[in-house]
Amino acid sequence: MANKQQTEKMSEAIDHYRRTFLKRLGITSAAAVSATSAHGAWGGKTLGDTFADFFQQHYQRMTPEELRQTLRRIERKVQRQYGASINCTETPPLDGVVFGYALNISKCKGYRDCVEACATENNLAADIRYIHVLELDKGSRNLELADRYYDHETVPVQGKYYLPVQCMQCDNPPCVKACPVGATWKEPDGIVVVDYDWCIGCRYCMSACPYSARFFNWTRPDLPADRINPNTNFLGNRPRPVGVVEKCHFCTQRTRKGQQPACQEACPTGARIFGNLLDPNSEIRYVLENKAVFRLKEDLGTEPKFWYFSDR
Amino acid sequence: MLLRWLSIIVVIATPGIIAAEEADAGPTGYQVYPEAPRFTVQSRKNTSKFQDCSRCHEEGDTDPEIRRLRTRHTREIDHGGNRFWCLTCHDGEKMDFLRTSRNEKVEFDRSYLICGSCHADRQRDWFFGGHGKRVSGWQDERIILACTECHDPHAPATKPRKPQPAPPVRVGLERQEIHRPATSHVWKP
Numbered sequence: 001m002a003n004k005q006q007t008e009k010m011s012e013a014i015d016h017y018r019r020t021f022l023k024r025l026g027i028t029s030a031a032a033v034s035a036t037s038a039h040g041a042w043g044g045k046t047l048g049d050t051f052a053d054f055f056q057q058h059y060q061r062m063t064p065e066e067l068r069q070t071l072r073r074i075e076r077k078v079q080r081q082y083g084a085s086i087n088c089t090e091t092p093p094l095d096g097v098v099f100g101y102a103l104n105i106s107k108c109k110g111y112r113d114c115v116e117a118c119a120t121e122n123n124l125a126a127d128i129r130y131i132h133v134l135e136l137d138k139g140s141r142n143l144e145l146a147d148r149y150y151d152h153e154t155v156p157v158q159g160k161y162y163l164p165v166q167c168m169q170c171d172n173p174p175c176v177k178a179c180p181v182g183a184t185w186k187e188p189d190g191i192v193v194v195d196y197d198w199c200i201g202c203r204y205c206m207s208a209c210p211y212s213a214r215f216f217n218w219t220r221p222d223l224p225a226d227r228i229n230p231n232t233n234f235l236g237n238r239p240r241p242v243g244v245v246e247k248c249h250f251c252t253q254r255t256r257k258g259q260q261p262a263c264q265e266a267c268p269t270g271a272r273i274f275g276n277l278l279d280p281n282s283e284i285r286y287v288l289e290n291k292a293v294f295r296l297k298e299d300l301g302t303e304p305k306f307w308y309f310s311d312r
Numbered sequence: 313m314l315l316r317w318l319s320i321i322v323v324i325a326t327p328g329i330i331a332a333e334e335a336d337a338g339p340t341g342y343q344v345y346p347e348a349p350r351f352t353v354q355s356r357k358n359t360s361k362f363q364d365c366s367r368c369h370e371e372g373d374t375d376p377e378i379r380r381l382r383t384r385h386t387r388e389i390d391h392g393g394n395r396f397w398c399l400t401c402h403d404g405e406k407m408d409f410l411r412t413s414r415n416e417k418v419e420f421d422r423s424y425l426i427c428g429s430c431h432a433d434r435q436r437d438w439f440f441g442g443h444g445k446r447v448s449g450w451q452d453e454r455i456i457l458a459c460t461e462c463h464d465p466h467a468p469a470t471k472p473r474k475p476q477p478a479p480p481v482r483v484g485l486e487r488q489e490i491h492r493p494a495t496s497h498v499w500k501p
Contacts, residue, residue, distance in 0.1 A: 104442075104443075109470065109472075110475055111473065111475050111476065112475045112476035112477075112478075113476060115476060115479065116476045126480060127480045127481070127482050127483050128482075129479040129480075132479060144490075145490055145492060146490075147490055148478075148479060149478045149479065149481070149487055150475075150478065151475070151477070151478045152475065153474060154472035154473055154474055154475075155472060155473070155474075155475045156472060218482075218483060218484070219483070255450065257449075258449040258450065258451050258452060259449045259450075260446070260449055260450055267445070268462075269445075269462070269470065270443070270444050270445030270446075270457075270462065273441065273442070274450050275441075275450050275451075276450070276451065281349045282349075282441075282450075283349075283440065283441025283442065283446070286440040286441055286442050287441075287442050290437075290440070290442065291442060311434075311443075
C-alpha cells in the first residue's frame with residue numbers, strides 16, 4: 001500500500017518536472033527565435049554567439065578562421081559581462097625558444113610586489129593569487145612549516161627567508177597527464193597552458209599538481225571594468241569563466257612578444273631572472289651554469305623549469 | 313669665406329670632441345669581461361636621483377684631508393665599516409668623476425667599475441646577468457640598471473619595508489594555523 005502511494009507520488013513529481021521542462025523549452029525556443037537581434041535571452045547573448053560558444057572547438061583543432069571568430073566572440077563576451085573593451089589576441093609560441101625561470105632566494109625580501117603585479121596583469125579574481133611568497137625559517141626547507149599569510153610591519157624579518165612559488169612549468173607535467181579531456185597541455189616553448197573553454201572543471205589537475213599551482217574559479221571573477229587589463233590573449237590572461245581551472249602561464253601575452261613577465265618586471269630587488277633556455281648567451285643559462293641551483297620536489301621527476309639559487 | 317666656414321665647424325665640433333674624450337675616460341665594461349653579453353646601462357644622469365658634485369665643488373678645490381663632513385652631505389657613510397672616505401671612490405680633482413682603486417678615472421654612469429674593485433663576484437654576476445635588474449624585455453637589446461640604482465653607494469644595504477598585503481584566504485576556507493613540531497631541528501647560526 002505504502003509502496004503504491006510512493007510510486008504515485010513519484011510519477012506525479014516526474015509529471016510535474018516533465019511539464020515544467022516542456023514549458024521552459026517552449027519559452028526558450030520562442031526566445032531563441034526572437035533573439036536573433038543583438039539583445040534578447042541568455043543575458044544579451046545573440047543566438048549566433050550562443051551556438052558558436054557551444055560548438056567551439058578545442059584550441060589546437062581550431063582553424064585560423066574559427067580562432068579569429070572565437071577571439072572576437074570573447075571580446076564581445078567580456079564587453080557584455082564586465083563592461084570592459086579588451087583586445088584578445090592569439091600569441092603563438094616563438095621558434096627556438098624554451099622559457100625558464102630562476103629566482104635568487106638571497107635577494108628575495110618578501111615584499112610581494114610580484115604577487116600584486118601578477119594579479120593586475122592577469123585579471124585575477126580577488127581570492128586567487130598565482131604566486132605565493134612562503135616565509136620559512138632560515139636553514140629549513142620544510143614547506144609544511146611555511147607561512148604564506150605573513151603580514152609584518154617590515155620585511156625581511158630576522159631569521160626568515162622568502163621562497164616565492166608559482167607554476168613551475170614542468171617539462172613532465174603531471175597536471176597534463178591527469179586531465180581527462182586534454183584541456184591543458186605543454187606548448188612547444190615549454191609553457192603549460194589551459195584552454196579555459198575546453199576545461200570541464202573536474203579539478204583532477206589540481207590534485208595532480210605537487211606544487212598547488214592551479215586554482216579553480218568557484219565563482220565568476222569579480223573584476224571591476226576599470227581594473228581589467230585590456231591586453232589579453234586566448235591561452236593567457238583573458239577573463240576566465242566560472243568553473244574552470246587556471247594557473248600561471250609565464251605571462252604568455254607578454255613573454256611571447258619579447259617582454260618580461262609581470263612578476264619579473266615588478267621585482268624591486270632583481271631576484272627574478274627569466275629567459276630562453278636554448279640561448280647559450282642568455283642570463284638564465286649563466287645562472288644555471290654558474291650557480292648552485294635547486295628545484296622544488298625534484299625527486300618527483302616533474303622536471304620543473306623554475307630554478308632557485310642563492311648568492312652563496 | 314672658406315676660412316669662416318672652417319672656423320664655424322671647428323667651434324661646433326670642439327665641445328663634441330671633448331665630451332667624447334670624457335665619455336671614453338676609463339676602461340669600458342667590455343674590457344673587464346669581453347665574453348659577457350653586450351649591454352647598455354640605463355643612465356642615471358639627468359634624473360632626479362642624481363646630483364652633480366660640481367654644483368658645489370669646483371675643479372681642484374677639494375680638501376683631501378679625512379675629516380667629518382659638516383654641511384650638505386646629509387648622510388653618514390654606512391659602507392666599508394668606517395674605512396671609507398669620499399675620495400675612496402670619488403675623484404679628488406674632478407668631483408663629477410669617480411676613481412677606481414687602480415687609479416683609473418671613470419664617469420658616474422660606469423660606477424660598476426668602482427663597485428667591482430671590491431665586489432668582484434657580484435660584478436661578474438652583474439655583467440653576465442646573474443645579479444642586477446634588466447629593464448628591457450628578455451630578448452633583443454639588454455638594458456640593465458646600474459649598481460647605484462638599487463644600492464645607495466653611501467649606505468648600500470637594502471632597507472626593510474612594508475610588504476604588499478597578505479593573499480586572501482580562498483572563499484569558503486579558513487586560514488590554517490601552522491603546527492610546528494615541539495622539537496625543532498632547524499639549524500641555528
